[in-house]
Amino acid sequence: MSIPLQKAITVLKAEFIGLSPDSSFDHISIDSRSLQNGEGTLFFALKGPNHNGHDYIEDLILKGVQHFVVEEVPENKIPNANFLVVPDTVRALQKIAAYYRGLFDFPIIGLTGSNGKTIVKEWLNFLLSPDYNIIRSPKSYNSQVGVPLSVIAINEKHNLGIFEAGISTINEMDHLQQIIQPTMGVLTKIGSAHDEGFENRSQKILEKLKLFTTTPLIIYKKDPLVDDSLTVFLKENPLIDRQLFSWSFTDETATVLILNVLKSSTSTQIFYRFASTENQIEVPFHDDASIENAISCLMVLLYLKYPIEVIQNRMALLYPVEMRLEVKNGIHNCSIIDDSYSSDFQSLKIAFDFLESQKQNPKKTVILSDIFQSGFSNEELYSKVAQLIKDNRISRVIGIGKTISSFQKLFSNCTVFESTQAFLEQFDDLSFNNETILIKGARSFEFERIVQRLVLKTHETVLEIDLNAISHNLNFFKSKLEEKVKIMVMVKAFGYGNGGLEIAKLLEHHQVDYLGVAFADEGIALKSGGVKVPIMVLNPESTSYEAIIQYQLEPEIYSLKGLHAFLKIAKEKKLENFPIHIKLDTGMHRLGFEANTLPELINTLKGNTSVRITSILSHLATSDDPQHFDFANAQIALFESLSSQLISQLQINPIRHILNTSGISNFPKAQYDMVRLGIGLYGVSNDSNEQKYLENVGTLKSLISQIRTIPAGDSVGYGRRFMAEKTTKVATIPIGYADGIARLWGNQVGYVVIHNQKAPILGSICMDMLMVDVTEIICQEGDDVIIFGESPTVVEMANAIQTIPYEVLTSISQRVKRVFFR
Template sequence: MSINLKSLIPVLNAEWTGSDTDIFVDHISIDSRSLQNGPQTLFIALSGANNDAHLYIAELIEKGVQNFAVQYIPENVKGKANFFVVKNTLKALQELAAYYRDLFDFPIIGLTGSNGKTIVKEWLNFLLSPDYNIIRSPKSYNSQVGVPLSVIAINEKHNLGIFEAGISTVNEMVNLEKIIKPNIGVLTNIGSAHDEGFENLTQKINEKLLLFKKSAVIIYQKNELVDKCLLDFSAQYPLENRALFSWSFADASADVFILKKETKNDSTTIKYQYKDEIFNLEIPFSDSASIENAISCLLVLLHFEYDFTIIQNRMEMLYPVEMRLEVKNGIHNCSLIDDSYSSDFQSLKIALDFLESQKKNASKAVILSDIFQSGFSNEELYSKVAQLISDNKINRVIGIGTTISSFQDKFPNSTMFQNTAAFIAEIENLNFNNETILIKGARSFQFEEIVSLLEEKTHETVLEINLDAINHNLNYFKSKLADDVKIMVMVKAFGYGNGGLEIAKLLEHNKVNYLGVAFADEGISLKNGGIKLPIMVLNPESTSFPSIIQYKLEPEIYSIKGLNAFLKIAREKNLKDFPIHIKVDTGMHRLGFEDNTIDELIATLKGNSTVRVQSILSHLATSDDPKHFDFVEKQISLFERLSSKLISELNINPIRHILNTSGISNFPDAQYNMVRLGIGLYGVSNDPAEQKYLENVGTLKSIISQVRTIPAGDSVGYGRRFMADKETKIATIPIGYADGISRLWGNQIGFVTIKNQKAYIVGSVCMDMLMVDVSHIDCKEGDSVIIFGESPTVIEMAEALKTIPYEIMTSISQRVKRVFFR
């Protein structure tokens, strides 16, 4: 894209403040952390409940950004850049995208629904790309922000667009329709996602249909409710010659009637009737969701009047869509970012931003295949890719493919291979060591083989950590805070079992103010991993004080003995104003200065220049239990008195903080200068009403190692604690109490989820294995198993085991591989 700033003033209804409007921008950004921001960037400063990008404008100007859309101009940047001042920057982003969309006139497919949007989009891209130069939403960019960013990526070479639109409540789709303006509408599966945002299913369908106000054809699965909604929709938004193109398993009046479907192993034969003819279609899937998504794609191909032979040949090559970026441990202390199933220019930009936010090692490498469907000439495309690589400070590039190899001269410090096989043949000589490696390739290059070779080998049980869910939960709690309140996030105990360094990097990327750990070695590990945020050590042992000073950690001091010990070492090292955190005991009676020791604390600190009281804190004992809220109020009152006395007597201005996760929600008047977010970040609340607003972060997965059928009377496991009363199918799963699964969860108390069905644990949980009854489940060896996540949740497990979710989460052994994804 290339837009003259002057042309945007009337589009955005903006007040212009700056030196020159005769400037062209070719990049729209909303992320101040992106290394892709530069002189040709128009930065749109979004402002919401959780963050205000206006705060980062000065920093962006220092990095060379000169053009901004803002709701106000901060005092410290007035006269230093060009500004569009608008009433609402999100609205401005959407209006800019709608204006830009109107500059192009080619078919646009718009997808909406509860489930399947991204998969149908990716499959349509695969099915149609031999004949069209396609622009599509990268990943699942379907939100109020994601849709405009997707549309702005259109260029003059594109001749077909595929964009998805997702909404969570009413009055959202009207904005997205103005931006996408699809000629062809596809309504995918309508399920329960975001039900809470709508009064009922009818309202939900009606809102989604608003995307199709100007669509000449609407493709959908026929049923009574959708038909009724479409009838009302067509009456309200009439369009001459609009066609409704339907399919159905049950209604023979549908345009495409599915007569029969037969599944065998991992494939399905669909027998369907279209225009009085009968066809058989083979697709390489057997699950119902994939079958429905494939039928939606079939109708698009039929609408485009493809020959049946082409339809069959292309659809039998459909593939599973990997919709996430994963962070994995690699060989030789490398970290891998696995994006091995797609290679297009827009998703490369996203992946490079993710690489920067998650890099464990200072050295960054990219393994990149030929890029398809860019809309640019090869010369222009690889010039742009080379600039991206340079902007993101990538240390080396490994290109795979004939096209990228021909442009090797554009990539300093690069190695090129004609194909994946040639790369694999040389992999031992490429010396992968202490690097963060982005692996990004088009599906045809089979980069999953590269990931397999570079990935650290561990057993098949993994804990998947959803970084998007962590972002969501962080923003949920941020939205409860006053504007000037800082946030400390607890990453102790290996990030509550989820992984310390990776989560710390995400939190640093999101500009939290402090990290909290229990012991010095946890903080040292984070500092060695490159974390620059201040880190508070909550339970420092006196033997760790020298290391705390060496690594610039900040100790919590909770006793006179501990204070004197730290002061002694600090004086020996000639420290000045070293930050410490004073813990006062307000009723927890675990650690902290009590009321009767405050005077001695003041006397010890008064006049001391070796240390500086960075914060004063205390800890609530019962902030999650309404029965004891009166006790919490007493704690807060005592904290106010003790901390105020310290501030007055020592003439200091420290941060004060007492609220933990449940305190943030239940005691908003006690936020002081900072709060400490713990278990809530990881998707767990003690309040069932609040729990529905949090997203699950960790999913513990394994596989079925073996399936056997035992006769009635046989037993399973140690001690013969399970005796079969009938013929029973048993699946063995390679996870046990050495991995953190409590033995109390066995013997038909606990369950796992296989193929979306409960499978109860039979017999005792072993050290490395457990067995489940799968008599009612059609499963096989190698099938995926959910140990916990959405079902069962850690809350369900904790209730059954009469413990707390913290114990379930922190018990997961570090021999279980953590996989981080977005």
């Protein structure tokens, strides 16, 4: 892509302020943190409820960026930059993408629906790629911003596009339709996702159908609600020669009728009738969602008149779609970013940005296979890849594949192998130590074998942490804050059991103002991991003061004894203005200076230059309990009085903060200068209405170790606490109270989920195992088991065993491997 700046000015009807419009750009960016920004970048300064791209313009200019689309020019007149001033930068991004889409004339498949869009897109790419050079949305880039970024990646070599479009409310699809302009439309399953953004399901379907306003072909599953909406849509959007290509399990009027579905434990046979001919295909799945997604793909192949033999051969090779980047602990203190099933140029850019946000070691290594379907010639493609690797400061490149091997000279510090097997044979000679490793390969290279060698081995139970959900929850609470109110995020107790360093890295990427830990060793681990955000230690022991100073942590001081001890060390080390935080006790009666200690506190600090009071804080005891809101308000009033005395007497201007997660929602007028976000970041709220807006962060998963059938009268587990009243099929799961599952959750109080069905826990939970009833569940050894996540939730578990979600989360043992994904 190379677009003259003057053309962008014309398309956007922008006011130009700058040096000269006589230049061009070949890269579009919305992320100021990306290492891919440079001279050829046109940066769109997007505004959102929690961020403002205009704030980073000066930093970007220092990095070489010269061209900006803005809603207002920075107040400080900035030389050496060009500004295209528009009313709305998001709409401007969409207009540029729509203009760029109009430069190309080849078939575009547009996908929308509630569920299955990304999977159908990836499967269609697999099924059609032998015959087309395809451009598709990377990962699930289907939003108001993701769609334009996807379309802008088109180049002259592509001859088929597959783009997905997602909406969450009315009037959004109109913009996406103008950008994608599909020539073939596929409507996937309509479900409950985003129902809250619409008056009813019919309105949602009509909004989604707007993607197909000018599309001559629509593929869909016949359903009374869809059919009714489609009738309205066609009446409002008449188009000569529009074709409807439908399928159904029951409706004889559908273009394709599914006659029968026969499931086995590993695959499904789908029998269908099309054009008076009956045929069948087999797909390697047995869940209903995958079967419907496979039928959507079948419909595209049938419409394109693929021979039945080709359809059967290719559909049988479909595979589970990995839509996420995972961070795993590796051998020899390495961190592994697993993207081992995907290798295309667009997703490589995304993976590099993720690598930068999650790097836990300064040394960055990329293991990369041959890249397919880029649309570029090999020479152009690998030159671009080499430039990306240079821009992203990759320390070492390992190329696997005959094509990338032939371009080895383009990369510095590069080792190449013609195959994955050749790499594995020399694995021990490659010396992986203290580095962050991105593993990115096309599926045919079987890079999962490399991941298996590099990942630190632990037992089969894992806690999966959804980094996107953390980002969502952070932004949800940020949206409640007044302008300029700072945010501290608590990552104590190993990130509430979810993982400290990885989450801290993500929060640093989101530019939070402070991180909070309980003890010095937690802060030291984060600093040692490269975290640069200021870290406050809330419960420092005097024995840790030396280490706090050494690692530039910031202690909370809550007693005169602690203050005198810290000042003594500070004077010995000749410190000047070392940041400390003063804790006031306003009624929690846990830690903090009480009112009667303030005079001595003030006298001790007056004229002292060794330390600087960076903040004054207190903690609410009842911010989550409406019955005691009067007490909380009294705490806030006392905090106002005591902190004002300190500020007045010491002539200081500190940050003040008293609100925790519940306080943010329940006491918005007491935000002061900063708030402290804790359990809410991890998707838990004590308010059932607020809970609906938070996303689940942690999913604890295991698998079935063994299945046995016992007769009536037999018992299960220690103490024979479960006695079978009938023939019972029992599955053993390798997780127990040593992993953090409370024994109170056993004896049929709790359950696990297997194939979306509840399996009650039988008898006592053991140290390393628990047993469940799977009599009514079709399952086999090795199948996945959900311990908690979307269901059961940690809130549900906590209520059942009469505790709080904090305890459930923080009890998960360190021996349980954490897997982070985006």
